[in-house]
Amino acid sequence: MAGNAQYTEDSIKSLDWREHIRLRPGMYIGKLGDGSAQDDGIYVLVKEILDNSIDEHMMGHGRTIDIKISELKVEVRDYGRGIPLGKVIDCVSKINTGGKYDSGAFQKSVGLNGVGTKAVNALSDFFKVQSYREGQCKVALFEKGILIEDREVVKSSERNGTKITFSPDASVFKNYHFIPEYLENQIWNYAFLNAGLTINYNGKKFFSERGLYDLLDRKVDDDRRYPIIHLKGNDIEVAITHSNQYGEEYYSFVNGQFTTQGGTHLAAFREAIVKSIREFYKKDYDASDIRQSVVASIAVRVQEPVFESQTKTKLGSQNIGPDGPTLRTFVNDFIKTELDNYLHKNPETANALLKRILQSERERKEISGIKKLANERAKKANLHNKKLRDCRVHYDDPKAAEDVKSETMLFITEGDSASGSITKSRNVQTQAVFSLRGKPLNCYGMTKKVVYENEEFNLLQHALNIEDGIENLRYRKIVIATDADVDGMHIRLLIMTYFLQFFPDLVKNGHLYILETPLFRVRNKKETIYCYSDEERQRAIQKLGNKPEITRFKGLGEISPGEFGGFIGEDIKLEPIILRKETKIADLLSFYMGKNTPTRQNFIIDNLKIEKDIINDEPNREVEVKEQETA
Known part of the structure; x- marks a missing residue:
């Protein structure tokens, strides 16, 4: 019996740095993922390397960073001081070795503790570090954290700086792919937080002159109710405006780190x-x-910040520094003085802001009665909510591990058979199911009142816990799981309309996905191949030969629970809904869900393909469902 196992000195194991990182990657980079979510591990690897280059820039060394990212390889070259040549290997392969411990050199750094580069090294198939310093160059190569080549220092005519090249380990990051929009957003954030820094990424220049003003200018476009209020002080910068959309939308940063939570x-x-x-x-x-x-x-700069996890997505520090005031006092005092001054000096902005507040007040009072009734109904329904089959761990659970929380997802399904298949094969720890009765209401052009009047919408809002904003969202991913036919596509659009209309920040923050399920099963007695497109079906037929058995799945309910488990498990295929910079939600909704025009009907018919439902990449298309095969 396990209880009788001997507990001796031999039971105590001491792992070296790379073994520990590879055994517990979640402790260092959060969840692994395949690149379909913007906080997946491959983007954290890029961030960890970039953070070091940004720290150099912040210390006044280097105004340019060059980045090249291909399908499987990342290359980052900065023009800072370069890692001291005698310490190049130690800096990328020894935990507790780095320049971040000397607070004089890195007072308010992003990288914080020097662990990041080692994590990238340990989790890469190939890792190469090159340091250029005072006319000399040192190069070292690693595989999965193991040093395979330590080259002698040689003369070099290159400018000072560091160049890191790596390929994420395919055995750790299974079937991974970089989504360009996620990388561009990441790089834009670095540019906004470091006005004057030029980042060249795959031949495209990223540069910001006005910092957070430019960030908001990019996010709200022409939907703002008044000009952007931009305030800067020592160790703090803010930008504020109001729009016409529902909800609250924030972008917060600490020492250049995007704190998504x-x-x-x-x-x-x-x-x-x-x-x-x-x-x-x-x-x-x-x-x-x-x-x-x-x-x-x-954006704030904090000395010795304390984050709630290694991936630094949520700040836990209470103070601005060891001897400084609390963050609460610091932020309150700054906003109180600077915002008050700004509004006194800009009466037109002050009037426009007041009008927005009064409009919100009117809207809230109009729905207060129905909201109260709806919430009472939802409370009763939650006790025996047949629509929701919940999971055990939630995204807002403070006690759950970061990598487990990030796997939480809610499948939104239509019909009993589809719900049944997913419910029987799901992971009850992290996967929940919400069943729709049929086609949801087309809520295009309606006010928030409809969310409370429509029982289904109200119960969905409560299941997600987003009534008062997405801070306490219960699931990291909201997954639309509908059939691959005309009705399924229509339901998909209706659900997307609900989120875009009333909870756009949920979509903008990368929480909405579409589940891809196979359209065909091709098999013989020895092998079964699941195909997600007609091209894959043709390849499978060629591979298996001799007239294999082909099954066309028309609905999710046709896939047995046993099979379904494979499509929502480790190899789940999720396509994120990505809003591009040029996307105007009002125009987008008007096109898809407005009056039933021939233009839209033709668009949907043209783009509904037999092998896969897609929203194709047309010039006037605003929402992108990333599809590798049809890109």
């Missing part, structure tokens, strides 16, 4: 906006009316 600095910022606006207008407006439709960004 916010933290103490964002909580202080949200509180400070409410406090300052109440004091300016001398009226106790409801906090939700002030923050409704806000689009804002905050």
